[in-house]
Amino acid sequence: xxVVSQHPSWVICKSGTSVKIECRSLDFQATTMFWYxxxxxxxxxxxxxxxxxxxxxxxxxxxxxxxxxxxxxxxLSTLTVTSAHPEDSSFYICSAVGRGTNQPQHFGDGTRLSIx
Amino acid sequence: xxxxxQDPGPLSxxxxxxxxxxxxxxxxxxxxxxxYRQYSRKGPELLxxxxxxxxxxxxxxxxxxxxxxxxxxxxxxxxxxxxxATYLCAMRGSGNTPxxxxxxxxxxxxx
Numbered sequence: 001x002x003v004v005s006q007h008p009s010w011v012i013c014k015s016g017t018s019v020k021i022e023c024r025s026l027d028f029q030a031t032t033m034f035w036y037x038x039x040x041x042x043x044x045x046x047x048x049x050x051x052x053x054x055x056x057x058x059x060x061x062x063x064x065x066x067x068x069x070x071x072x073x074x075x076l077s078t079l080t081v082t083s084a085h086p087e088d089s090s091f092y093i094c095s096a097v098g099r100g101t102n103q104p105q106h107f108g109d110g111t112r113l114s115i116x
Numbered sequence: 117x118x119x120x121x122q123d124p125g126p127l128s129x130x131x132x133x134x135x136x137x138x139x140x141x142x143x144x145x146x147x148x149x150x151x152y153r154q155y156s157r158k159g160p161e162l163l164x165x166x167x168x169x170x171x172x173x174x175x176x177x178x179x180x181x182x183x184x185x186x187x188x189x190x191x192x193x194x195x196x197x198x199x200x201a202t203y204l205c206a207m208r209g210s211g212n213t214p215x216x217x218x219x220x221x222x223x224x225x226x227x
Binding site for chain 2: 032034042107108
């Protein structure tokens, strides 16, 4: 149980395009989803927290107009990197927390984004 | 002082060894403690999830939490080459607050 699916796993695109990453909880309802960014050999850096049906809360230094988050349902959150540039190239990972108090976070397998 | 300190390693051990990984933290509000395993180019996989102080065992893995010392540990018995990965400690306070991660320890188990 507690499977989180992330798609796509790898995307390469040209500078200036927008890229959408999907995060789905497959066998549970996720009241909260988190989006992280990870650089090589470093730990996860929290970008934003999203609760179903409400606006995402962004961490300091993360541009909300650059990284659009939509938590449309209890099983789906999307991250759109708008007008992507090479410095946006990174490994993006989502996680989800199920209903109930003090549930653990379960992570997707990440999306490797490469902007040329 | 960072909220969570974790030695990044790398740590290299022979197959069959007992591995000890640990983290220290400074925030006394942390109540929930997790260990994740992350293989290269994959997302973190939850290994252990504990609340407050005490021990928890699951197969070859044992997690220990000592809140009085603000110190947590993960022990891996009979380590296998397939255990080679980065191990991340993570913790948080109550509710669905964001996790605070350690930097991760890179472990290599040599056959």
